[in-house]
Amino acid sequence: MTTTEDGWRADAREEATDIDAFAQSDDPQMQHIVERIDTLRASIDNIDMAIVALLAERFKATAQVGALKARAGFAAADYAREEQQMERLRLVAQAAGLDVEIAEQYREFVVTETKRRHRRIAEQGGDAGVLDIFA
Numbered sequence: 575m576t577t578t579e580d581g582w583r584a585d586a587r588e589e590a591t592d593i594d595a596f597a598q599s600d601d602p603q604m605q606h607i608v609e610r611i612d613t614l615r616a617s618i619d620n621i622d623m624a625i626v627a628l629l630a631e632r633f634k635a636t637a638q639v640g641a642l643k644a645r646a647g648f649a650a651a652d653y654a655r656e657e658q659q660m661e662r663l664r665l666v667a668q669a670a671g672l673d674v675e676i677a678e679q680y681r682e683f684v685v686t687e688t689k690r691r692h693r694r695i696a697e698q699g700g701d702a703g704v705l706d707i708f709a
């Protein structure tokens with residue numbers, strides 16, 4: 575471990591730091607930082623829990639759309655809808671103070687995965703049960 579003149583660790587450029595390993599530090603300043611990070615991490619865990627639960631609901635809803643599309647003979651993709659979603663999500667991101675690029679990456683991930691699942695559903699004759707979420 576490298577420390578600077580004022581005693582601070584100077585290995586921030588290394589790949590990773592196991593912060594939990596510093597919980598018992600003798601340095602009160604270090605301890606304070608680790609405590610603050612722990613508190614923030616509790617919020618981060620709650621947020622992740624909510625996001626995963628919401629994603630589960632989103633994929634259940636899109637699977638039903640996939641089954642209906644297969645029944646109607648519609649293609650997996652609907653680019654007009656995707657464009658509307660992107661416009662809306664850009665505005666939502668701006669209003670919420672989120673980097674628009676993150677909203678774009680999120681949309682790209684969910685829509686790409688949804689269309690992949692729609693194709694799988696169509697290959698199974700419109701049976702959304704093919705997806706693990708209904709297993």
Ligand SMILES: C=C(O[C@@H]1C=C(C(=O)O)C=C[C@H]1O)C(=O)O
Nearest residue numbers: 636639651652655656684685688
């Ligand atoms: C879910 C749909 O299918 C696709 C996936 C979308 C999504 O994940 O939101 C949006 C448009 C479609 O390309 C849909 O048409 O509503």
